[in-house]
Amino acid sequence: MKLENYSARFSGKVVRFKMKNRITKGFRNSWQLYILLLIPVVYVFVFHYIPMYGATLAFRDFNPAKGIMESPWTGFKYFQRFFSSPSFGTVLTNTLALSVENLIFGLPLPIILALALNECEIKALNKTVQMVTYAPYFLSTVIMVSLLMQWSSLNGGLFNNILAIFGQEPVNLFGSAKYFRPLYIISGMWQFTGFNSIIYLAALSSVDVSLYEAAKVDGASKLQKIWHIDLPSILPTIIVLLILNCGQIMNIGFDKVYLMQNNINAQVSEIIATYTYKVGLIDMNFSYSTAVGLFNSIVNVVLLLSVNQLSKKFSETSLW
Incomplete structure (x- = not known):
């Protein structure tokens, strides 16, 4: 032994x-x-x-004179304050609605564009479309919102000039709360669709050429090749990006929302990011704004883990 x-x-x-x-x-x-x-x-x-x-x-009940570590503990006081505040329901609803709608309408377009560019055999047209669709991504958020304001202006704006051609009355897009979300989502689709399609084009470039040759011998149409070869090939990439986007669903962009926000559309445009900025930096309530931001991060982590677990359960693709 x-x-x-x-x-x-x-x-x-x-x-x-x-x-x-x-x-x-x-x-x-x-x-x-x-x-x-x-x-x-x-x-x-x-x-x-x-x-x-x-x-x-x-x-903590933060006191600048004492610093972070010397400020007294308050437990979950500021979390309870946020959950019981009148703004909680509105801010959470607006954040989730804007994020989910942006994900639903923004995710398919880069995939469709990548599939279309992959099938385009005219190189000049392919490069032109790529240049036109990629260009908006490199515009700063300030310039983007400025363009939206100019195009939607009641005095000579591009959108209202087009409406006038068809005999329609001008519409003040920034002067009505109901147009805020469509304007935000459509402008986001225009700005990010081209650039986001690069990932899917890279995934399509790794598809085995022999699969296309076999499909051509079998007499498959372009739609059949896309459905049976291209989509299954990029499906893991789509799932991974979907998981990552779900993990960021509460982190809807602050800068663009804040620049598009005004007193008229504040009821539908106030999200967690802008609310945290206002109560934290403008009202100087640092502990309360930190609690709101921490709640936002925790929700993102939970969503990321949940979606990743569901993806692992129902498919072979996951982040880990």
């Missing part, structure tokens, strides 16, 4: 020695790569992990 125990301990030491030797040898052979890896690791640690201690503001 003692001999068996000694043999087991000896075998364990041999395994640990081999593992240590392998790690040491691997580091010695690739030390340049580990140094390069150290740079992003330090960046993430310094700018993403160290500042996380500031999240404790959500559980």
Whole structure:
């Protein structure tokens, strides 16, 4: 029995020695790569992990004179305040509605554009469409909103000039709350569809050419090739991007919403990001705004984990 125990301990030491030797040898052979890896690791640690201690503001009654660590604990006081505030229902509803609608209408278009460009055999047309659809992505948010305001202007705006041609009355898009969400979503589709299609085009470029040749021999049409070859090939990419988008569903862009927001559409445009900015930086209520932001992040994490688990259960694709 003692001999068996000694043999087991000896075998364990041999395994640990081999593992240590392998790690040491691997580091010695690739030390340049580990140094390069150290740079992003330090960046993430310094700018993403160290500042996380500031999240404790959500559980403290912050006093600038005492600092974060010396401010007294208040528990879930500010979370309860947010949940019981009159703005909670409106802010949460607006955030979810805008995010879900943006996801529903924005996700299919890049896929359709990528499939169409992949089937286009005229190189000049292909490059022209790519240039035209990619260009809006490089416009800043301020310029984008400025263009929307000019195009929707009652005095010579492009949209109202087109309506006038068809004998319709001018419409003040920024002067009515019901037009805020359609205007936000449509402008987002115009700005991001071209750029987002790059990922799907890259996935389509890896499709085995022999599959197209076999489909051509079998007499398959273009629609049949898209349905039976292209879509199944990019389906894992679609699922991964869907999971990532669901994980960011509460992080609807602050800048564009804030620039498009006014007193008329505030009831439908007030989202968690703008609400946090107003109560945090404008009203100087740092603890309360931190609690709202932390709640937003927790919901995003829960959604990400849930969607990833569902994807793993019903398909073979997931983030981990």
